[in-house]
Amino acid sequence: MRRPRWFSFLALLLVFGLIAAACGSDDDEGDVAAEDEAPAEEEAAAEEEAPAEEEAPAEEEAPAEEPSGDIDSITVTGPERDESEAGAYQEVLGAWGAENGIEVNYLGDADWEANINTQVQGGNPPDISMFPQPGKLAEFARDGHLVPLSDGAAAATATNWSEAWTVFGNVDGVQYGVPAKADLKSLVWYQPAAFEAAGYEVPTTFDEFTALVDQMVADGGPKPLCVGIESGQATGWTYTDWVEDMVLRQHGPEVYDQWVSHEIPFNDPQIVESMDTVLQLWNEDTVFASSGTIAATAFQDNGQPLVDGDCFMHRQASFYSAFIPEGTTFADGSEDAVDVFYFPDIDGSKPVLGAGILAAAFNERPEVHQLLEFLSSPEYAEQRQTAQQALKGGGDALSGYLSAAIGQDPSVYQPLEQSFLDILANSTIVRFDASDLMPADVGAGTFWTEGTSAVNGDKTAQEAADTIEASWPS
């Protein structure tokens, strides 16, 4: 009879152990239990309850004096969690750590946008986080959660990256962020062979581009464009990219900057004009949407129809190579190879819409800033590219990674990626994705949702812009 009891006790222990392990608590278990009983007794001693009051002020002042983790390990978190991305991070950062006697762990988090807030508010941020949104970085920096770069890291960042990029990690004159990745967004993916067969030429101005679209519609063959803006939580961001590209082209970088910093309202006629231009470009005749409508088509699902010949062009960022079906070759002149051309501009100023990832630190530990210094370096870019390309399968596979660090060896990149680097090098006007710079309410909120409503035809561009303007935090 004794055995079962022992077993059930053991089982209970195990359950508690699992719960405790899951909670990740280290030593507060005992304290909780101890405090558990004390008030019970005090309540029981009915009238003597009052001394408990003395606890209240006492407990409030209990200082949080937990040591800030192990000294010899650095935790890096970020939204990139693809096997090749997270794998390359871990490989490169881990190797750097091994050299310096530090354990570096990269944690890719699918829900990074929400979780980083919780971690910071809970007083338990990672050592370093990778920010795809400079707006978020600036917010944390202004609230005093982020630590400015050490002098060494700041100097390294200034030498390794051009000011066009470092400025995104600069908050009120203080450098907080290190650019660690660059994406090029003003690109159009197409099949040169398909263009050739139909007798089309790559457009060099925006007017040529629209003329080409009209020509394709008139020819009655495949649709000119593949567009899909569905992206789960982030549905709508593809539309915002198009709008940003159009604002840059139609109204120039100054208006773009005013728009981002809210010096002009979101429903300014110039912005509405750009929103409208995109909406007019997208209609049933011009767009192939593999899921019926643009709003329902996942942005990842545009690679297949492009290769299948359901459409001629797809405007999307440099990382889109990851979504082109496997087995497709890139820019090697073969029959069904896929290539890109620069999304043409209007006045020849060649503006480029970029995006990227910035690393920033939540504490002052010197080794953390050494790691940031490494993240800014061309060596990091080369190692990351090599590692990620290998994880993608090696050969002539595209890694999906791109860096604009000065001094990196371009030969680690594939030919197509080298052409991205050329575009980056030749542009003087680089602007960061506006929705990533705006407050999250707008940039990751209404700009996406209202944009989606507009694409879906539920609202006009004006109505959508009015709602977005109303949601801009005061």
Next chain:
Amino acid sequence: MGDVISKVVSTLITVVIAVGASAGLWVGANLVFNQVRRDWSRFNAIAYGVIGFVVGAILSGNRLTAGSGKGDGRLEEFASWVWLPLVIGIASAAVGFALSRIEDPTPRLVIGAVGLGSLGLLSGLLLREEYRPDVDIGPLVGWTVAIAAIGGGISYLRKRPPICGVLIGGAIGWILGAFGSPDLGGGSAAWAAVASLVPAAAIGVRVSMTPIPDRERKARIDQSSRAVIFLGPALLFIFATLVVPAIRTMYLSFLDNDAADFVWFDNYVDTFRDPISWDSSDWTNMFTSWPFIIGVVLLVIFVLVGTYTKRTTGKTVELGSASMAPLVIGGLFLAFGVFTALRGTIVNNLWWVVVVTAFSTGLGLAVAVLADNVKFEKVAKSVIFMPMAISLVGAAVIWRFMYVARDSTKTQTGVMNAVWVGLGKLSTGSGIPTIIVGVLVTIVFLALLMAVARALVTQSYARAVVPGVFAILLGWFVIRYWGIFGGGIGGQKINSAGVVVGDPINFVQDPPYNNFWLMVVLIWIQTGFSMVILSAAIKAVPTELIEAARVDGATPSQIFWRVTLPQISTTIGVVVTTLIVLVMKVYDIVKVMTNGNFGTQVLANDMFQQAFQFTNIGRGASLATLLFLLVLPVMIFNIRRMQKEV
């Protein structure tokens, strides 16, 4: 690997210690209270000693007192932590022991006041410099008087001498006024001593005023203590994890989005002003929308039928009367008309509540009744109950695949659109399948017409209603199918080149009816729940009642409406309220299927986005509070009803 094992081992050791300590505390508490009846002095000494020790441990353990945690050796350090709790514990044990022996009120008063007061003085003098309060007389007096008054009031209401409450309240108020309101640090040692002496002495006086309990009172203390020992940990847990966060959320809802300044009700006002939450700009569309018109027509029919039944039965509407169906269905259509014209998060939530609750309860009841005592009852119920086993997220993913729409030139992969577009192809095609399906449907339609005709000839008009309704619906289908009017049925259209192509429906993206397609998912899940509960209730209806009704010549439908339904009305109430609470908080389905896009936003998802994605703390908290307030009345109603049943 070794790393993992050592972590597991250390966790297990911690757990053993924690469980052992909790169990020890629990057993110890029981043993202590065993002493209440056996030896009052011993109980008093132990209880006072433990409380004194705990208070001392809190002071010393949080380094509030000078010297704690300082020492050269391990032993010395330990001693520096533990001496104060021990001293306070032993001293209060002595006070407790004395109070349990001396019956004369005056010495009791002196012992209580001096004993506890001196302990307060001691802690005050030991208080570290950075915690010494810089006391302001104004707030100190204010707090003391205010809380003392409250304490006195409570005592008065509980029919005890007010002085008891005044003393305790005064002590609490004094502590709040002395330590809570001013800045800590920078105060003088004298003030620190006074600040802790006064409340301790007040508590001493209060404690000594309670006379030594007689046998009966001891028994009562013993008894009530067991309840507290058993419930204490659970209540503490609920308090820490539910009550405190709820109060904090309400507090946050009055702060701005950075949780810095008070904005009071601005967050709530903003919520109602925001067109995303409440958009009535198109309300006039209501009157031209087809559900509204159908609803009005049905209500007109209700009035006509109602006046007719009033003439024969004396009531315009009653359970199971011919006028009830148009009333209920018309009401639902009317609601659809209203909800599709008014838009916004709040409207969507109401729409969810009305539709899901009505359909889940109605369908669940229908299944429970119709499947009662038929051969395949168990199989049918199991199948309908099965979706309950699927998580909301899982169900949402499944249904998203069901609703998928593909480009009209591609094969439809979503079940719904495959059927819809397939029907379109069939109705516009000219092959043999088209003719077979068409002929079959037409035969069924003609059979229904025959049934209606027979019912009309025999003048049993009630029997004509059901086949009549179906005949109308099917007739419309047949006319469209053969293309007599409107050119075919189903998902097809003729493109600019004159070719028939598929025309899929974007179930999830087309507002406002996409809301309804999302609700279908929850109805699909929850119908099983209401079916099981209602089925159990129906089976519990006494058979004598039903047999008596049958003997009296009641028809099956009369038995259902007049005997069964009134018997299970309380259960229906429980099902409805449970569903309302559940639906009000709907989150998972919307999150997975649209994430609030395309006009499907609901309060819970909006709250999550505001609070955690946009870090608008105040706005998020106000939405959470709003949701809580909306659910609250239903919860209260539900709990009251449950208590009544018990």
